[in-house]
Amino acid sequence: MDCLALRFYKMKFYILFFSLLFTAFVHAQTVDALLKKGDQLDLELKNEEALLAYQKADKLKPNDAHILHMISQEYALMMADVSTKKEKTELAIKALDYAQRAKTADPKNAKARLGLAICYGRIADLQPPTKRVEYARKIEEEAQASLKLDSTNDYAWHVLGRWNYEIANLNPLLSFVVKKLYGKLPDASNANAIADFKKAMALNPNRLIHHAELGRAYAAAGDKVLARQQLEKALSMPSKEKDDNETKARARATLAQL
Numbered sequence: 001m002d003c004l005a006l007r008f009y010k011m012k013f014y015i016l017f018f019s020l021l022f023t024a025f026v027h028a029q030t031v032d033a034l035l036k037k038g039d040q041l042d043l044e045l046k047n048e049e050a051l052l053a054y055q056k057a058d059k060l061k062p063n064d065a066h067i068l069h070m071i072s073q074e075y076a077l078m079m080a081d082v083s084t085k086k087e088k089t090e091l092a093i094k095a096l097d098y099a100q101r102a103k104t105a106d107p108k109n110a111k112a113r114l115g116l117a118i119c120y121g122r123i124a125d126l127q128p129p130t131k132r133v134e135y136a137r138k139i140e141e142e143a144q145a146s147l148k149l150d151s152t153n154d155y156a157w158h159v160l161g162r163w164n165y166e167i168a169n170l171n172p173l174l175s176f177v178v179k180k181l182y183g184k185l186p187d188a189s190n191a192n193a194i195a196d197f198k199k200a201m202a203l204n205p206n207r208l209i210h211h212a213e214l215g216r217a218y219a220a221a222g223d224k225v226l227a228r229q230q231l232e233k234a235l236s237m238p239s240k241e242k243d244d245n246e247t248k249a250r251a252r253a254t255l256a257q258l
Contacts, residue, residue, distance in 0.1 A: 031061045038070060045242055047077045065106035069115045072098035076115075076122055077242045085126060092122045103142075110150035117142035117159050133170070133178050139163050140186070154203035158210055161196030164188045165217050190221040208237040208244055212251040224258045231255045 038053035051074035058067050075095035079088045099119040102112035117139050124135035140163050146156045167188035170178060178186070197214035204210065215230030231251045239245050 031057050034060070035067070035070075038074075042070075042074065042077075045077075047074045047081070047242070050074050051078070063101075063105050065102045065109040065112045068098050068102035068105055069109070069112045072096070072102060072115050072119060076119060079122065080242050080246065089126050092119070092126060095119045096123055108149060110146045110153060110156070113142050113149065114146035114153060114156045114159065117146065117156075121159070121162070129174055130177050133174055133181060136163065136167060136178060136186075137181065152203060154200045154207065154210065157196050157200035157203065158207075158213065161193045161200060161213060161217065164193035164196060165190065165213065165220065168193060169220050190217050193217040194221065206237075207241070208234045208239070209241070209247045211237070212247045215251060216254050219254050219258060228255065228258055231258075 034053050034057040038050045038057065041047075041050035041053060051071060054067055054070045054074060058064070058071060061067060072095045075091050075098065079091045079095075082088055082091065096116075096119040099112070099116040102109065103116050106112060120135045120138045120142065124132045124139070127135070139159070143156055143159045143163060146153065147160065150156070167178060167186055168190050194214065194217045197210055197217055200207070201210040201214060211230045212234035215227045215234060218224075218227035218230060231254055234251045235248055235255075239248065
């Protein structure tokens with residue numbers, strides 16, 4: 001090969017190399033822009049629009065645990081916007097599918113593991129009581145896995161607190177089912193729920209759901225004074241998150257029974 005031909009092939013190589021480098025740079029910038037857009041829309045509770053942004057990011061950067069987790073989260077949050085059980089179930093199934101894919105993409109992603117625990121809980125809420133308890137083990141396992149990876153996530157402590165609360169306050173029939181599922185009754189209690197909710201609240205005191213569920217746990221433990229204090233605190237806070245109004249409804253119902 002003569003010198004001129006060699007220079008020609010080198011030039012082609014460099015052009016291709018820098019073209020690919022530039023394309024990768026633009027590609028990364030586009031994904032980042034879509035994620036920022038999705039995050040902002042999520043904060044504004046515009047979940048369908050946020051979902052579209054994350055789905056576009058997913059096409060550009062497939063099998064990314066964070067993106068898959070955010071898609072799952074939007075599907076789960078959109079459950080509050082539909083009224084029928086069929087619609088809620090369809091969204092819950094989509095949310096669970098993406099949450100499982102996020103975990104597969106990166107098992108050491110704390111948010112992905114927490115998202116999976118939350119999705120198991122949302123699916124469980126749509127099931128008959130005896131079927132619901134079958135998800136209990138999965139919820140606890142994923143919440144514990146998330147906390148081992150990141151113990152500073154307030155909502156992971158909250159999910160574990162909800163698990164403790166729900167298991168501790170099962171009726172005798174469901175307690176029997178749980179015992180069959182676990183081999184014995186798990187080490188769940190209102191005291192554990194209170195401790196978990198207090199950890200969640202210490203990490204993020206501005207999240208009203210922590211106060212509401214801590215109040216409900218105090219009520220279940222028989223401490224009406226502290227229960228009323230936390231429930232009233234939750235009801236006095238502005239609704240900022242998608243489920244806040246539903247959370248306040250539970251708080252009012254518990255307060256009425258004190």
